[in-house]
Structures are given as structure tokens and as C-alpha cells.
Amino acid sequence: MIEIHTAKEIQTITNTYQKEGKSIGFVPTMGFLHEGHMSLVKKARKDNDIVVMSIFVNPLQFGPGEDYEAYPRDIERDRKLAEEGGVDVLFTPAPEEMYKAESTVIASVKKRTDVLCGRSRQGHFDGVATVLTKLFNLASPTRVYFGMKDAQQVAVVDGLIDDFFMDIELVPVDTVREEDGIAKSSRNVYLTQSERKEATALYKALRHGARRVSEGERNPEVVKKEIRGILEKTSGVIDYAEIYSYPELKSLKTLSGKFIIAVAVKFSKARLIDNIIIEIPDDQKEDE
Numbered sequence: 001m002i003e004i005h006t007a008k009e010i011q012t013i014t015n016t017y018q019k020e021g022k023s024i025g026f027v028p029t030m031g032f033l034h035e036g037h038m039s040l041v042k043k044a045r046k047d048n049d050i051v052v053m054s055i056f057v058n059p060l061q062f063g064p065g066e067d068y069e070a071y072p073r074d075i076e077r078d079r080k081l082a083e084e085g086g087v088d089v090l091f092t093p094a095p096e097e098m099y100k101a102e103s104t105v106i107a108s109v110k111k112r113t114d115v116l117c118g119r120s121r122q123g124h125f126d127g128v129a130t131v132l133t134k135l136f137n138l139a140s141p142t143r144v145y146f147g148m149k150d151a152q153q154v155a156v157v158d159g160l161i162d163d164f165f166m167d168i169e170l171v172p173v174d175t176v177r178e179e180d181g182i183a184k185s186s187r188n189v190y191l192t193q194s195e196r197k198e199a200t201a202l203y204k205a206l207r208h209g210a211r212r213v214s215e216g217e218r219n220p221e222v223v224k225k226e227i228r229g230i231l232e233k234t235s236g237v238i239d240y241a242e243i244y245s246y247p248e249l250k251s252l253k254t255l256s257g258k259f260i261i262a263v264a265v266k267f268s269k270a271r272l273i274d275n276i277i278i279e280i281p282d283d284q285k286e287d288e
């Protein structure tokens with residue numbers, strides 16, 4: 001594995017791979033790697049000649065009062081995990097490298113951001129789209145790998161690639177969970193012991209929602225209310241518990257087609273998110 005810090009160097013190396021006709025799988029991350037990240041690497045390793053991973057805690061996607069400074073970092077450990085996972089090129093730029101001077105252009109995401117994390121974290125997805133546009137230009141990926149744990153991010157990246165005619169295949173990867181169901185997340189280290197136990201409520205609530213749908217419930221308000229009921233038993237504050245069509249993220253009067261049940265709960269030092277995507281096959285439409 002080679003590690004690169006500058007934009008110029010990574011561009012040179014990925015241009016060479018491209019000229020050699022090698023496919024490049026790209027895994028953008030903010031580091032503090034866990035098995036969720038490594039499942040993206042595993043998939044990228046399988047599909048491509050070269051695997052590029054970036055580790056960059058992107059200041060632009062954190063709002064005022066969010067955890068940019070406190071975001072967990074451990075580059076030594078990450079380096080080891082990336083190498084063991086089969087990453088060929090690790091890109092670890094400093095913030096000054098990615099944002100050299102005052103920006104001339106910043107991406108502005110127009111759709112799929114007025115709900116869920118986009119509503120709670122104003123400007124977050126503009127920051128995500130901006131850094132990803134930069135990173136995609138540097139990594140020249142054939143395929144990019146994103147976790148469905150951040151399903152709204154996948155929906156936004158899908159729009160970014162599509163709208164800007166980027167010749168990149170987006171590969172969504174299923175959420176990796178702890179044994180008790182909690183989605184693996186770099187922020188889980190900030191849960192207290194009792195919050196760690198309570199946090200199982202997120203996936204429990206989602207599974208409850210999925211079960212109600214499979215039992216035939218088609219009213220999103222009913223499902224949302226029951227999910228909230230489960231989350232309210234924790235000491236956390238519910239940021240949202242919503243259901244939208246996926247990937248468009250539009251409101252639904254009746255549950256049909258493909259939709260997301262998504263929850264976010266703020267604990268004392270960590271805000272956790274999770275979701276489940278459900279598709280009601282067309283032949284069940286008469287139930288509605």
C-alpha cells in the first residue's frame with residue numbers, strides 16, 4: 001500500500017492506472033475505520049484492479065456546533081486496517097490540501113436534502129457533494145462504494161453522478177451491524193455504557209416498522225408513531241423518525257413501492273442514525 005497526501009500525486013498515479021486500462025474502486029471515508037468501512041473495501045477489492053481509499057474528515061460537511069474537532073481519529077490504526085484490507089492507495093490529505101484557498105465553486109444540492117439529515121444538518125450535503133466532486137476528480141474511479149447506513153448520502157451521490165454525467169458506477173453496500181443490531185459507526189465510541197445498551201432501540205424500532213409493513217400496515221403515520229414510541233423509551237432525543245420514498249425521498253400517503261424508514265437519535269455525545277429500506281412488490285398493491 002502506498003500513502004499519498006497531495007492532490008497532484010494522487011492525480012498522477014490514478015491517471016497512470018487509467019492509461020494502463022486498470023479499473024479503480026474508490027472508498028471515501030472519514031477514517032476511524034471499522035468493519036462497515038472494511039466491507040466497502042472488500043467489495044471494491046473484488047470488483048476492481050486497484051482500490052483507492054481516502055481518509056479525510058471534511059470540515060465543509062460539519063455545521064457550527066457539530067463534532068468536527070471531536071470526530072474520532074486514529075490514523076496509525078487506520079493505516080494498518082487499510083493495508084490488511086487490501087487497499088492499494090491510501091489518500092490522506094490535510095484540510096489545506098483539499099481547500100487551498102477561498103473556494104470559487106461550492107456544490108449546492110437541490111433535491112433529496114430537505115428531509116432527514118439534510119434538514120437537521122443544514123449545508124451538510126453541500127459539503128459532502130463538494131468534497132466528493134473533488135475526490136472523484138482526484139481518484140478517477142471506475143466504481144465508488146458507499147454504505148447504505150447513510151442512505152440519504154447514497155441518494156445524493158446518485159443524483160450528483162447522474163446530473164454531472166460522471167462516468168462512475170455507484171455501488172451501495174449493506175449496513176454492517178454489531179451482534180445486537182446496532183449499526184457500526186465511528187461515533188459509537190462516544191456512547192456511555194448505558195446509552196450503548198439503549199441504542200439497540202434504533203434497529204429494534206426499524207425492525208418493528210418493517211414487521212408492521214409485512215403484516216399489511218400501509219399507513220406511514222401509524223408506523224412512524226409506533227417507531228417513535230420505541231425510541232422514546234431511550235434517554236436520547238429523537239431527531240427524526242420518518243418514512244419517505246427511496247431514493248427520491250418524497251412523502252408518502254400510503255406505503256407502496258420502495259421506501260426508507262429512517263431514524264436519528266441524539267444521545268449525550270453522539271447522534272446516531274439508522275435506516276431500513278423496504279420494497280413492496282407490485283403484486284401486493286391491491287392490499288393498499
Ligand code: AMP
Pocket residue numbers: 028029030031035036037039040145146147148149150173174175176177183184185186
Ligand atoms: P464515514 O467514515 O462515516 O464517512 O463512512 C465512510 C463510508 O463507510 C460511507 O459510505 C458510509 O456509509 C460507510 N459506512 C459507515 N458505517 C457503515 C456500516 N456500519 N456499514 C456499511 N457501511 C458503512
